[in-house]
Amino acid sequence: MFWPWSGPVVLLIWIYLCCGLEGRTQGRSGSGEWTPWGAWSGCSSTCGQGASVRSRRCLRIPQELVCGGDSHQYRLCRLSECPSGAMPFRELQCALYNNRPVLGSQATYQWVPFYGAPNLCDLNCLAEGHTFYYTFGRVLDGTPCGPDSEGLCINGRCLTAGCDGVLGSGAHEDHCGQCGGRNGSCLFVRRVFSEASPPLGQSHGYWNVTLIPTGARHVRVTDRSRNYLALMGSDGRYVFNGDWAIDWPGAFEVAGTQVHYSRTRDHVESLWAVGPTGEDLYLQVLFQEPNPGIEFEFWLPRDAYYALQSHRSPLRQPQTREVEVGPQEAASAWTKPALSFPGPSLPREQPSDTESCQPCPGAKGRTQRLLHYCRSDFVFRARVLARLRVGEETRYDIQVQHSYKNWTPLERREFLWAPGTCPCPLLAPRAEYLVAAQRHINYEGTLDRLLLPHAGYARPWTPREDARIQEVARRCPQAAPLG
Known part of the structure; x- marks a missing residue:
């Protein structure tokens, strides 16, 4: 079937669609895309601190908006300290205008940096022997903002480096120490x-x-x-x-x-x-x-x-x-009052001197190992961190590496007490031992301690000792918790 007016209708629809598409193309609000960042340049300074730069380009078609963000990025670079007597970067830039006529006259001056001007990133130089300064434009990128400033001048602005090293990024460490983090770690x-x-x-x-x-x-x-x-x-x-x-x-x-x-x-x-x-x-x-x-x-x-x-x-x-x-x-007038307690003196801690101690007989053999394991409250592998004499006792500060048997849970750090100033066995600081110990609570209930009895069991730890104690654990008459 043929409609006599179908031609004009189709023409109108085609014109409408074309105009609509054209309008959308002309009014497109998308932006271009950045190329990847290029490599960082060398440092602006040969010593001390300076800045390096990297750049990127915005790729877009004529109808697209320019890319958002910066085309250049600057980061702090730190080099070895400048030798004594080296001329600071800002002073060097001012010195470039020495003996050159300025101010529209033939008068020449010697110039030194001036820090009293409003913008520290302008090259403000004071004429030596005179009371005026002159601004020679901006300082070069990477110039310190001031003598004691951590900031550097970039494009006329004083920027400080974030924790990522990028100048002006504003990035900082969170409470976890993560740069730019949100305390999630x-x-x-x-x-x-x-x-x-x-x-x-x-x-x-x-x-x-x-x-x-x-x-x-x-x-x-x-x-x-x-x-x-x-x-x-x-x-x-x-x-x-x-x-x-x-x-x-x-x-x-x-x-x-x-x-x-x-x-x-x-x-x-x-x-x-x-x-x-x-x-x-x-x-x-x-x-x-x-x-x-x-x-x-x-x-x-x-x-x-x-x-x-x-x-x-x-x-x-x-x-x-x-x-x-x-x-x-x-x-002292501003300290807390001195402590004063009645009663007899109690023992003080002193470094343990064991040079005069006699050698101790070792607890060797399968029978001794079995006996000590079964009668002990604790069997563990430990590293001795320190040894101190407390009165007539010796206190070891130990780090528990592994627990084979424990009456109560052991922490990673414990104190291990031994009777006498020359206890047997005698444990050496920084060495690791396999120890069988007991829990000691005195009659008054005021002491709750981990005790290595006299002639107790403490052997230097080796993989072989580890295998032996594992075997003993299975042979003990009483059920002994492992782990």
């Missing part, structure tokens, strides 16, 4: 240690507050009492306020970071560290009065959170001792 720990008084009826002494695990960042601790905070390193030695001696406030280098410790007249103590900590630290409190609450917080890598959760070990509590405060500390 770590956890925030904020707690209050609220033990109201020394536990187990103790009148005074050191008590563990928390483990600060390896990798902790932005550590902050606050105490508002007459008690004293103390910090111990992973080697068992105190960083400050340990061994019954109170230190002056200040900065302490430990665990690869700087710990700042302060104490005010109104009995407020605090410590803080940026981190990250390169080893475990142990926060303790030295009791003098009931505890109103010790606040602490830090950011932890996720894989370090388990170490914090499992830290509170009753076996690691040090023995309480009498506090001795030096006369200078007691006389």
